[in-house]
Amino acid sequence: MSAMSSTWDRRSLLRAGAGLATAGALAACGGNNGRGGGGSGSSLVQYFHAYGEAGTEQAIKRYAAAYDKASVRTQWITGNNFETKLFSALLTKQAPDVFEFHPQLQLVTSGQVADLTELIAPVKDDFNQADITSHTVDGKIYGIRMIDDPQFFYYRKSLLEKAGVGVPQTLDELVEAAAKLTTGKVKGLFLGNDITAVQYPLIWSAGADTLDSSNQIAYHTDGVISGLRTLRSLFTSGHLLLDAPADYWDPSALDQGLCAIQWGGMWSMPVMQKALGDDLGIFPFPKIGSAGRLSVYNGGWSMFVNAKGKNVDAAKEYVKWLWIDQKKYQEDWATSYGFHIPPRASIAQSATKLKSELPEQGVQLFNTYGHFDNIHWTQAMITAFNDVLANSVRKNGSPEAALDACDKKVNRELKKLQG
Template identity: 30%
Template structure:
């Protein structure tokens, strides 16, 4: 999330030094050493790392000189905003460029396209050859999010799950318990909805494409999915119930302009005290707590995603991963960097800076939760090993697939008639996407 702010650079330096000492940091072995290959070291090699604009990058960049000192590998870092990153990578990979060697990517947005285009080096063999790396330490959901056609296409570095944010003071005043089910969420939103006072019962993403990730948890918790057994399934009874619930929450208890809101607008609206309930990714908590317009930050609470008829099944995904360019001339050096950056020690440091990581051992370490509010850390630990490993249709053309889902939900938000007919048409369009990709 490129608009979030991290700790000042000076404080980051102190954190790095203290944490390196506290977690027993030891230099990562070079791949040649880990595999018994003594034919030559990697000293003097130079790799290019292309990153998105993300707090994880802000946390890892001050540590890279340590990696360079210990391995002798030079790292050139190039950073881009999220949309620019995808465009940059696509242009270079299409041109068969050897650069970048290592890059950040979004597994669920670009993973299938990049892998099937031959732009992601399978990392299974790299990840399992060194037992000290401990691939089994990664949560199963994070690994599945990063797997395409049975191959590990990237290494998870940042994870996220959907949770419920709520105003403690408003719930207490109304005598309402924190919603534990979706039905309770709807009832609470209705009771807490007071537009005449400038406070709405519920807010979440209403923009067509962005809302798809957040409605996914409603869908899974009702027993549905976007695609079932290889077939489009966005017009099933479970799907329609989930879409109707999400859409009607925003229509009946959300702000008038909610259809134009993505996460920055929705989180800002909630942080300013204008909504009682808000569901979104736990990774954006800084945006919720960082508002200078709302002084009651202590009144913001965190809770697991409410349960539907099939239980609480929020998405639990790898939002960002690291990958290797198959055309790289220095794959061993590239892997050495990924291995270091995603190690237990570095995951601890980046997580202490507020970036939810994929390693179970770090979540079980008391030091691994110090970067989060205590209540939020507790929710993190409850959700890290549960939920569903995707938050959007798993297709090559993710944008087109999301368009079809978002279209249905936006019609519900707008109160349009003939939703079933429109859902059938959208489902047929999604199936057409799947059929074309299968050719």
């Protein structure tokens, strides 16, 4: 598990790390290359972060080797700074032709990513339409979703039953449950080491959003303020697991008995099921206040073509081949190395590994309560709201003051984006 933990760290850092403007020299990435079969066409380079699930690196290289129209070399970026290496590389002549990341408006406005609308058009209706929306700017689609990663709470059924605790439906009930479930060295709840993993569910479960339909601030509400105060009380209660050996992306906190309830991603489900069997249950982030509603955060990864690369057309052809045409590989990538939901409806419906009780429940939570990334919510905005959690939950600052400071940063960013 320690080997897994060292690579899973990318999950939290990529969503809340340094901004897109980070530059500098690209560190060497070693000799982890996978070449295509034919070799007679173009030579392409694709960037992937080092997934924690065993077999992922071998799988992506196996797919590339099956492509016979170009030689495809895979840079499998280890360490905790994939984002830094990627965006540094994009400023150099060694920039990748194809890379995975999340939908970000700056990639589009800077002309960094290619328009893939024509590639997706024939199968657009087969994609989860929320994934299409999250990659669309001015009617054009940038990026192809590879996997959807819902996040929710995992819990030990036996521990809740022993403590006489029901599945929490409100944040207040979750706090009460954490208190009853804390016994000896076992804490009631784990939200991740810096708590930023639940910042979006906190907003959505309070009935708010990051930005509204006009791309204006929508998170600064009484419900969010109430939720921040509740998290602060939980943080100081002694019932929250803090400074765990591995963060929320790793299943070890629950599997090793450090807590009774843990926030995590669907990718961890097979490992958790192996460790806990039928004692494992899941539930969405609970409601906050009278306007609240249950919520599930949908993370995930998407494939982009570098519009400033030397082989744009060849890169598009490869991306179409792998992430549009090769359904077998797409299902393998989504379900054979941890559980993820295929963005293509036809593949999701035929994915037998997601049909058993618990993964099927995860898919249902995703379909019912899922929220997706907003392409207009930029890395700078993500960092600004990270600071809200730091100042009003981990520190004893005023939630109102923290949100006011966040508003200034977000509004500055919105003005830049809107010209």
